[in-house]
Amino acid sequence: MVKRVLFVCTGNMDRSPTAESLLSSKKNFEVKSAGTWIHARNKISKDLIEWADVIFVMEDYHKDVILDICPEADNKVIVLGIPDIYERNDPRLIEILKKKIAEHLKIEW
Secondary structure (H helix, E strand, O other): OOEEEEEEEOOOOOHHHHHHHHHHOOOOEEEEEEEOOOOOOOEOOHHHHHHOOEEEEOOHHHHHHHHHHOHHHHHHEEEOOOOOOOOOOOHHHHHHHHHHHHHHHOOOO
């Protein structure tokens, strides 16, 4: 069965697209990313929240934005605790994402 995974950061420019491309290489996952900022490349929406089986957010306030839109999504939001200090595809960011995603999705890289 395919699991639908959504990654959320602020601008959808660095952290969440990096995570999206990382997990997209794995079988049995359908992956998208979005941002909470009004000018995000792909802005978070109720449709995206409802589409996802699990939502990984980078910081606590991203979860707050999602729950403001869709309070019933609380049980599928996981905060990764990754600050906005990394550029897209930063090797350090990739290593952190691999470790944290693997813990939650029980996958190996």
